[in-house]
Amino acid sequence: MEVIIAVDDLHPEPGWGCQNDIQTAYFENLWEEFGCKFTLFVPSNYHGKWPISKHKDWIKFWKSKDWIELAAHGHFHACDRTDMGECEFLELDTNQKVETRIGMCLKEWEKVNHKPAGWRNPGWVAHPEAIKVISKYFDYAAIHEKHNHDMSWDCKTFIGCDGINETDIKLYDNTIMFQSHISGDWNNNVWNKENYLQLKSSLKYLIDNFDINFMTLGEKSNIKNVIYIIKSGNVEYSEHTIPLIYKYAKKVSADVIMFDDKKFKQTNYPSSNFMAFDIWKHFQSSHYEKMMYIDIDIRILDNAPNIFDHVDKFGMAEDWKSDSWRKEALQEWFNLYFAGTICKNYFNGGVLVSDKDSIKKLNNLVPEDIVGFWRNNPDGILHSQNQGMINYFIAKSGIDYQVLEPKWNKCCRNNATNKDYFIHYVANKSQIETNFDSFMGNKYNSNIKMTLESLKMM
Numbered sequence: 001m002e003v004i005i006a007v008d009d010l011h012p013e014p015g016w017g018c019q020n021d022i023q024t025a026y027f028e029n030l031w032e033e034f035g036c037k038f039t040l041f042v043p044s045n046y047h048g049k050w051p052i053s054k055h056k057d058w059i060k061f062w063k064s065k066d067w068i069e070l071a072a073h074g075h076f077h078a079c080d081r082t083d084m085g086e087c088e089f090l091e092l093d094t095n096q097k098v099e100t101r102i103g104m105c106l107k108e109w110e111k112v113n114h115k116p117a118g119w120r121n122p123g124w125v126a127h128p129e130a131i132k133v134i135s136k137y138f139d140y141a142a143i144h145e146k147h148n149h150d151m152s153w154d155c156k157t158f159i160g161c162d163g164i165n166e167t168d169i170k171l172y173d174n175t176i177m178f179q180s181h182i183s184g185d186w187n188n189n190v191w192n193k194e195n196y197l198q199l200k201s202s203l204k205y206l207i208d209n210f211d212i213n214f215m216t217l218g219e220k221s222n223i224k225n226v227i228y229i230i231k232s233g234n235v236e237y238s239e240h241t242i243p244l245i246y247k248y249a250k251k252v253s254a255d256v257i258m259f260d261d262k263k264f265k266q267t268n269y270p271s272s273n274f275m276a277f278d279i280w281k282h283f284q285s286s287h288y289e290k291m292m293y294i295d296i297d298i299r300i301l302d303n304a305p306n307i308f309d310h311v312d313k314f315g316m317a318e319d320w321k322s323d324s325w326r327k328e329a330l331q332e333w334f335n336l337y338f339a340g341t342i343c344k345n346y347f348n349g350g351v352l353v354s355d356k357d358s359i360k361k362l363n364n365l366v367p368e369d370i371v372g373f374w375r376n377n378p379d380g381i382l383h384s385q386n387q388g389m390i391n392y393f394i395a396k397s398g399i400d401y402q403v404l405e406p407k408w409n410k411c412c413r414n415n416a417t418n419k420d421y422f423i424h425y426v427a428n429k430s431q432i433e434t435n436f437d438s439f440m441g442n443k444y445n446s447n448i449k450m451t452l453e454s455l456k457m458m
């Protein structure tokens with residue numbers, strides 16, 4: 001789980017994030033004690049009185065710390081109008097006005113030799129015209145779930161606004177974003193002693209209970225790959241497999257996003273496997289470049305290399321029964337409902353790696369009513385939830401794919417060894433971490449053969 005700490009409104013005024021301020025000491029304590037990192041959102045000329053270009057030492061001080069990211073937070077922060085708070089970029093409602101103001105902002109940053117990758121709207125909100133312009137100049141924007149009013153940005157966006165003073169924290173795609181203001185008497189999430197101590201105890205709780213990784217938003221926006229998993233219901237074996245997925249994600253610098261019960265309950269799907277198609281859509285509109293979907297009954301062995309380096313555009317491994325009968329059955333299904341579509345491979349749905357381009361082509365084929373589609377085109381003896389459909393979309397789309405070697409998705413009953421990378425338990429899920437599991441405790445025991453027969457003895 002990643003933890004982001006964002007602080008708004010810093011500027012070179014004493015009491016607002018200067019070297020000797022108490023808030024600065026709090027940041028330093030949290031860095032030393034827990035390894036916290038901070039993204040500081042700085043207005044480039046706060047209220048027209050604090051141009052950063054006149055305070056180069058202040059910028060230098062913060063830039064000297066590798067656990068600090070400096071991001072942009074408007075120019076003046078304030079408005080000319082007096083009836084809209086300090087929503088600088090809500091007031092600026094034409095392309096021209098916004099371009100001019102952003103120009104002033106970036107000029108200040110240029111003078112201090114820093115190019116901010118990130119942006120947050122002063123007062124959270126902005127005019128739709130402003131967003132179009134801002135998106136061009138920044139890699140990402142930190143936004144508020146509600147105040148963003150579903151506006152779409154052309155840059156990456158990160159949602160989150162849990163005050164450092166709060167005790168009830170929300171997760172967005174496995175990330176917690178603490179939000180705060182450096183100072184001021186109109187916000188209750190400022191860096192006073194009480195809030196500092198509350199944040200400290202929240203962090204302590206998180207560190208004691210989860211695997212926590214502190215990041216700046218800039219670092220987060222540089223993560224190019226994402227691993228999706230689906231977990232719904234009480235799946236006992238997943239307590240052995242999911243930690244290995246997270247471990248792998250860390251190794252290959254990927255984020256993990258879980259589609260869970262909460263998401264499943266919002267759908268009318270007969271099974272949670274159908275969320276695979278929601279994952280495709282999520283990925284298409286995300287800022288990531290490549291995705292992997294992996295079943296949670298797959299164990300990732302420590303020797304597995306980075307699959308994102310291995311797959312160029314799109315890759316899946318064939319089902320181990322593909323040649324014996326499943327490919328033939330798939331072709332028969334195609335002939336029945338999708339005449340003219342040729343089945344060259346029958347892929348197993350357990351592991352799928354894709355770039356943006358391929359997933360877009362697939363998404364174009366996924367019907368709005370996927371459950372209706374599934375019901376109206378029953379895949380007969382294949383009897384699959386989503387696997388038949390995934391194979392159909394791949395065959396139909398004509399995407400350029402790689403057939404992955406079996407070791408990237410090895411059925412446990414197909415002589416799995418420690419030379420393989422991803423071991424798929426398919427029908428043998430109850431073998432995971434039992435005496436019938438040749439990978440028990442993640443140590444390979446070649447004397448144990450995993451078979452359906454051995455399952456019957458359990």
Ligand SMILES: [Zn+2]
Nearest residue numbers: 008009122123
């Ligand atoms: Zn602000």
